[in-house]
């Protein structure tokens with residue numbers, strides 16, 4: 439067992455509980471919540487957990503190999519850290535903590551455009567072993583400058599986000615007056631005072647800011663101006679005309695994130711992209727949508743081997759990763775899970791969370807007698823399996 443595994447928190451739910459106790463409510467609710475009535479947030483996990491695996495016990499078994507090849511790199515496990523915005527609001531230096539843990543464990547780490555560490559800082563920490571998620575800028579000069587910075591920092595894979603054409607409707611964040619840096623309403627001050635460890639750490643590390651975007655932003659914006667600035671700076675809605683020039687100038691691999699339909703998968707293939715992440719943003723954008731695992735099935739059926747198919751939304755454990763892979767995804771990404779880990783355990787949170795997931799996934803593979811992650815689909819209990827019994 440990894441030395442940085444902390445036996446007091448063996449489950450992701452333990453980390454979530456501890457995170458809830460340790461950080462102010464406005465920060466926890468921003469991390470934990472979905473949108474509208476949270477219907478899709480819950481469906482993502484509950485429908486993923488309907489996927490069942492078949493064990494084959496009487497067989498020769500060589501042991502579980504978690505290694506996974508993606509875009510020319512062999513990773514040590516078939517899961518990665520999804521891009522999350524405003525991470526420093528939940529715990530200071532969260533992106534750095536997770537990026538370091540990802541490099542040490544040799545799994546993919548994706549940096550968000552709107553998080554609290556810059557492209558350059560993460561490039562330095564990881565020696566270029568990171569992926570970068572671009573929110574599409576409205577201005578082409580800004581787009582090109584960000585892409586140049588990502589390339590110079592060694593970014594391995596560019597992730598284009600397509601599922602935020604408008605901001606999700608998130609009642610908790612509205613109620614909490616969520617803003618960057620945190621708004622000092624009486625309510626928020628009281629919440630902060632109740633979390634002295636978070637307050638001290640945040641004071642010590644300084645107010646979080648949008649580190650990658652900072653150099654383009656006018657100084658001294660108040661909250662309202664900041665919101666307006668962000669709205670004007672990014673044009674969330676992607677189309678062919680926006681994707682083509684990026685494909686032309688980015689020499690490395692490009693993955694489209696937020697795909698939930700066969701139509702968008704088809705478009706990604708036609709535009710020469712290398713992969714998709716089937717995702718509904720962790721249920722934070724379209725409450726009336728399908729769960730991500732339901733969206734995955736027809737995409738795998740019709741497009742497997744024509745584009746790399748990755749997955750996120752709702753994954754909270756090693757068995758969940760096995761379920762997503764058995765359903766045809768080649769790698770699963772986790773957003774909230776890793777942030778629960780860091781909010782709960784600070785600098786140890788990344789390592790600990792990865793250790794839990796690896797241990798759980800290995801146990802599932804050993805239990806069902808699966809040697810390689812690419813063989814997990816052979817264990818999927820599907821209609822054919824059921825008909826045989």
Ligand SMILES: Cc1cc2nc3c(=O)[nH]c(=O)nc-3n(C[C@H](O)[C@H](O)[C@H](O)COP(=O)(O)O)c2cc1C
Nearest residue numbers: 469520521522523550719720750751752772773774
């Ligand atoms: C607090 C929070 C902030 C997020 N910010 C971003 C972001 O800046 N860019 C992005 O591409 N996805 C963002 N996402 C979505 C994640 O990358 C990922 O799709 C989602 O968390 C997966 O669902 P899960 O949390 O159930 O694992 C965010 C998710 C959360 C929970």
